[in-house]
Amino acid sequence: MTTSDTTWSPAQQDALKFLEKNNAAFSRDHMTIWNFHEPSWREYKSSQWYMDRLEAEGFTVERGTAGMPTAFRARWSNGPGPAIAGYAEYDAVPGQSQAPVPYRQPRPGISPRAAGHTDPHSALGIGSFAGFLAAKHAMEQNSITGTLVYFGEPAEKMCGSKPVHAAHGYYDGLDAAFSFHPHSFPALTNGCFWETTSAPYWSRIYTFYCDDPHTWQNEASGGSVTHVHAIARAPGAIDAVCMMYTQSKMMKESMLPHSGSWTLNEFIPVAGQATADNIAPGMGQIQYSMRAPNLAMCEAVFEVLDRNADHIAAMTHCRVEKAWITRTRAGLPNKAFAELTFTNFEKLGPPKWSDAAKDFARDIQRSLGLKPMDEPFLLGLEKLTPPWEAEEAFRKQLPAWQLNYAADDYVDYTWHAPTVRLYVARPTLQAPEGTGYRYNEWTRNAMGGVPACIDPMWSKAAEVISTTILDLMTKPEALAAIQAEFKERTGGGVGGSNWVPPLLPSDFEAPIHYRWPEYVHTPRGPEWTVP
Numbered sequence: 001m002t003t004s005d006t007t008w009s010p011a012q013q014d015a016l017k018f019l020e021k022n023n024a025a026f027s028r029d030h031m032t033i034w035n036f037h038e039p040s041w042r043e044y045k046s047s048q049w050y051m052d053r054l055e056a057e058g059f060t061v062e063r064g065t066a067g068m069p070t071a072f073r074a075r076w077s078n079g080p081g082p083a084i085a086g087y088a089e090y091d092a093v094p095g096q097s098q099a100p101v102p103y104r105q106p107r108p109g110i111s112p113r114a115a116g117h118t119d120p121h122s123a124l125g126i127g128s129f130a131g132f133l134a135a136k137h138a139m140e141q142n143s144i145t146g147t148l149v150y151f152g153e154p155a156e157k158m159c160g161s162k163p164v165h166a167a168h169g170y171y172d173g174l175d176a177a178f179s180f181h182p183h184s185f186p187a188l189t190n191g192c193f194w195e196t197t198s199a200p201y202w203s204r205i206y207t208f209y210c211d212d213p214h215t216w217q218n219e220a221s222g223g224s225v226t227h228v229h230a231i232a233r234a235p236g237a238i239d240a241v242c243m244m245y246t247q248s249k250m251m252k253e254s255m256l257p258h259s260g261s262w263t264l265n266e267f268i269p270v271a272g273q274a275t276a277d278n279i280a281p282g283m284g285q286i287q288y289s290m291r292a293p294n295l296a297m298c299e300a301v302f303e304v305l306d307r308n309a310d311h312i313a314a315m316t317h318c319r320v321e322k323a324w325i326t327r328t329r330a331g332l333p334n335k336a337f338a339e340l341t342f343t344n345f346e347k348l349g350p351p352k353w354s355d356a357a358k359d360f361a362r363d364i365q366r367s368l369g370l371k372p373m374d375e376p377f378l379l380g381l382e383k384l385t386p387p388w389e390a391e392e393a394f395r396k397q398l399p400a401w402q403l404n405y406a407a408d409d410y411v412d413y414t415w416h417a418p419t420v421r422l423y424v425a426r427p428t429l430q431a432p433e434g435t436g437y438r439y440n441e442w443t444r445n446a447m448g449g450v451p452a453c454i455d456p457m458w459s460k461a462a463e464v465i466s467t468t469i470l471d472l473m474t475k476p477e478a479l480a481a482i483q484a485e486f487k488e489r490t491g492g493g494v495g496g497s498n499w500v501p502p503l504l505p506s507d508f509e510a511p512i513h514y515r516w517p518e519y520v521h522t523p524r525g526p527e528w529t530v531p
Contacts, residue, residue, distance in 0.1 A: 007347055008347070008467065009470065009474065010142060011138040011139070012466075014138040014141045014142065015134040015135055015137065015467060015470060016463060016466070018137045018138065018466075019130060019134045019459065019462050019463060019466065022130070023455070026130045026458075026459070026462070027451050027455050029053075029126055029129075030122055030123055030451075030454065030455070030458060031451065033049065033090055033125060033126065034117055034123075034449050036049070036092075037097070037107070037116050037117055037122075038090070038091065038092055038518075038519070039091060039092055039093070039115040039157075039516065039517050040154065040155035040156075040160060040516060041155045041158075041160065041510075041512050041516050042070070042516060042517075042518040042519070043090050043155075044070060046070070046090035046091075047069075047070040047090065047152050047154065050072065050090070050152050051063055054074040054150060055074075057076075057133060057136070058076055059076045059150065060074065060075050061074045062074075062075075065151075065152075065165065065168075065170060066164045066168040066170060066510065067510050067512075068154060068160075068161055068164060068510045068512060069512065070155075071152050071153065071164075072151065073149065073150075073152075073165075074149070074151075075148070075149050075150075076148045077147040078140065078143075078144065078145050078147075079145030080145055080146075081144075081145040082146050082147070082472055082473060082479055083147040083148075083149055083173060083175050084146065084147070084149070084174075084175060084178070084469050084472055085148075085149040085150070085151065085171070085174045085176070085177040085178070085417065086132050086148075086149075086150055086151070086177065086178040086179075086180075087128060087150065087152065087153045087179075088124070088125030088126075088128055088129050088150070088151070088152055088153065089121040089125055089153050089156040090121050090122065090154070091115075091121055091154055091155055091156055091157050092115035092116055092117045092118070092120075092122075093116060093157055094114070094115050094517040094530065095113050095115075095116075096116035096118050096441065096445055097111070097112055097113070097114040097115065097116045098116050098442045098445040098449070099449070100446055100447075100449030102360055102363035102366070102446065103364070103367040104367075104442050110526075111527070113530060114519075114528040115517070115528075116445050117445065117449075118444070118445055119184070120182065120448035122448065123182060123426070123454050123457055123458040124180060124181060124458070126458050126462075127180055127457070127459070127460075127461030128178065128180050128461065128462075128465060129150070130458070130459070130462035130466075131461065131462040131465030132148055132465065132466070134462060134466035135465070135466045135470055135473075136148055138466070138470055139470070139473065144474060145473075146473040148469075151170070153165070153409075156409060158203060158289070158326060159201040159203065159328050159407060159408065160409065160511075161510070162328070162409040162413065163328050163329075163412045163502060163503065164326075164504060164508060164510050166412040166413075166502045166504075167506055168506060168508075171412070171413060171417060172416060172494070175417060175418075176337065176417055176420075176472055176479065177414075177416075177417045177418070177420075178419070178420060178465050178468070179408075179419055179420065179421045179422065180422045180423075180424070180465060181408065181410075181421070181422070181423055182423070182424065182425075183423040183424060183425045185394075185423075186380065187385070187390055187393030187394065188390040188393075189380040189381060189383065189423070189425045190350045190351070190383065190385055191342060191384060191385040191386060191389075191390050192337075192342050192345075192387045192422055193331070193333060193387065193390075193421035194333065194335060194338055194387035194388055194390060195335070195403075196333075196394045196395065196398070196403060196404065196405055197330070197332065197333050197403075197404055197414070197421065198330070198404060198406055198407055198410065198411050198421070199291055199294070199330055199404035199405055199407050200293075200294065200295055200298050200327075200328050200329060200330050200404070200407065200411070201289065201290065201291050201328045201407035201408075201409065202290050202292075202298045202302060202324075202328070203287060203288065203324070203325035203327075204288055204302055204305065204324055204325060205269075205285055205286070205287040205288075205322075205323050205325055205511070205514065206287075206288075206305070206309045206320055206321070207270075207285045207320065207321045207323070208237040208244075208283070208285070208312075208316065208319070208320050209237065209283055209318055209319050209320075209321070210234055210235075210236040210237050210240075210280045210283075210316070210317055210318045211282070212317075213233065213234035213236060213279070213280035213317065215317075216231075216233070216234035216280070216317045217231075233280050234280040234316070235315070235316040235317055235318075236280030236281040236282065236284075236316060236317065237271075237273065237280075237281045237282055237283050237284035237318055238271055238272055238281040238284055239281075239316045240284055240313060240315075240318045241268060241271050241285070241286050243315065243316065244286050244312050245266060245268070245286060247312065248288070248304075248305060248308050251304060252264060254304075255300065255301045255304050256292075256297055256300060256301060259399055260293045260297070260398075260401070261293070261398070261402070261405065262290065262291060262292040262293065263291045264288060264290045264301060265288070265289050265290075266288055267286070268284075268285065268286050268287075269285045269515045270283060270284060270285040272284065280317070285515075287325065288302075288305055289325070291406065293330075293405070294404065295329070295330065298327075309322060324504065324508075324511075325511045326409065326504070326511075327503035327504055328407070328409050328411050328412055329411050329412060329414075329415055329500050329503060330403070330404045330411060331408075331411035331414050332415055332489055332490070333414075333489075334414075334418040334419060334482060334485050334486060335387075336418075336478075336484075336485045337420040337482045338420055338421075339387070340420075340471060340472075340478055341420045341422055341464060342386065342387055344464055344467045344471070345384060346384060347467075348460065348463050348464060348467070349384075350381075350382050351381070351382065351424060351425060351456035351460040352382055352456060353381070353382070353427065353453070353456055354452055354456075356452040357427065357447075357450070357452040357453045357456070358377065360447065360450055360453055361376035361377060361427065361447070361453070364429065364443050364446065365429065368439075368443075370437075371432070373430060373432075375430065376429055376430055377427055377428065377429065377430060378429070378430050379430065380425070381425040381427065412502065415494070415500055415501075418482045418485065420468075422461065424457050424458075424460050424461045424464070426444070426454070426457050427447045427453045427454065427456075427457070428444060429443055429444075517529065517530050
């Protein structure tokens with residue numbers, strides 16, 4: 001790729017030159033976010049950095065959007081024209097702390113259970129952010145009118161903010177949206193989703209309360225002795241959580257037909273709230289999160305879980321409160337948008353990794369007792385995969401009826417504006433030939449904090465995003481084709497006959513008040529706390 005290539009418009013050349021000139025600065029920005037490594041709903045420093053920076057770049061920033069303290073919406077306009085959206089994510093994953101070194105080592109000075117960037121969202125955010133700033137620069141230099149709308153989307157690991165933003169109307173009035181993600185599928189290296197898109201993700205939290213343990217079996221209270229130690233103790237909230245966990249585990253095979261890929265995971269934020277005395281535990285919580293190919297499957301599973309919770313509450317002398325954490329829709333594809341984006345990706349070429357990046361990868365292999373490879377990265381990382389070829393690979397591993405796979409809350413954008421899902425390869429190690437060897441996730445997490453390894457990914461994404469934004473701003477026929485497909489798939493656009501509305505109510509309160517893992521400051525100093 002050369003910034004003076006005649007296949008690029010003057011504005012696109014300006015955008016690419018801007019990215020080349022500022023590459024080192026954006027690399028430092030990425031490391032800033034990577035070093036914050038804040039978990040879902042608690043990304044205070046990361047979101048503050050983006051909001052302050054966007055204001056300094058000339059955007060008008062609305063902070064704390066839809067009741068989410070670490071979410072935002074930033075707008076910049078150069079006059080009438082299309083409104084194009086994108087976003088940053090910045091949450092890290094608890095238990096994935098890793099220093100940027102070629103061996104397993106949590107970040108020094110903090111709990112090994114602390115959060116770390118896995119995908120990594122630090123690079124996801126900077127790649128999109130740099131692409132939008134480059135497009136803004138080119139629009140100013142070339143008097144291109146239009147509006148850029150940039151969102152801060154916390155808690156993606158819980159599919160958290162986007163369905164909330166959608167329910168509150170923040171995506172209304174957008175003409176198109178970009179969703180970029182580091183690639184995680186071997187058959188989707190450097191390309192875009194075509195027809196098969198991400199699946200729904202639903203999450204619900206069940207809170208059991210034992211408010212009145214003294215009313216448990218009044219008729220067998222132990223005669224005239226009224227002391228709590230002498231009576232039969234109510235089972236209480238710990239028993240409720242344990243029963244919910246075990247009974248729902250045993251019923252998994254009875255929840256859905258044995259067809260299609262789906263997952264159901266649990267998390268226990270709180271268990272107990274009782275002393276070692278003979279007092280019934282007063283509160284316990286368990287969260288269930290599900291990925292499934294379609295909404296009907298999600299509804300079926302949570303009908304079972306709700307029924308289990310009701311019966312278990314009765315058995316343990318508790319009451320139960322049920323609250324949604326998130327409910328996303330299935331993704332809506334847009335082939336016209338994918339084709340436009342991939343055309344620019346082809347002109348730019350795939351990301352390339354330097355000898356320094358490969359040397360670090362070989363150091364990882366040495367630390368694991370493996371023979372260092374001449375080409376330590378997956379062989380497909382430096383090639384492009386056309387979307388239709390990736391689609392063919394997808395379909396080979398899925399039932400014919402399954403139209404959605406995995407999960408990500410970007411899907412809520414797709415029902416309010418035509419959205420492209422861009423994938424760019426992230427550095428991933430090649431297994432020794434002829435083996436089933438699997439690398440621990442710390443290897444990829446470590447490379448996420450090494451500029452030589454991670455910069456080629458986010459910088460390539462920035463190039464693709466900026467050049468495609470400028471196409472949307474200057475080629476009305478391209479945007480019209482993209483929007484025509486959106487209207488056809490939704491049966492007339494937003495509100496059309498095939499349109500699926502947000503699954504959360506318009507007054508939904510984001511689940512920010514639960515005891516999620518986070519960093520805290522105490523008289524003992526800064527700490528990582530797991531509820």
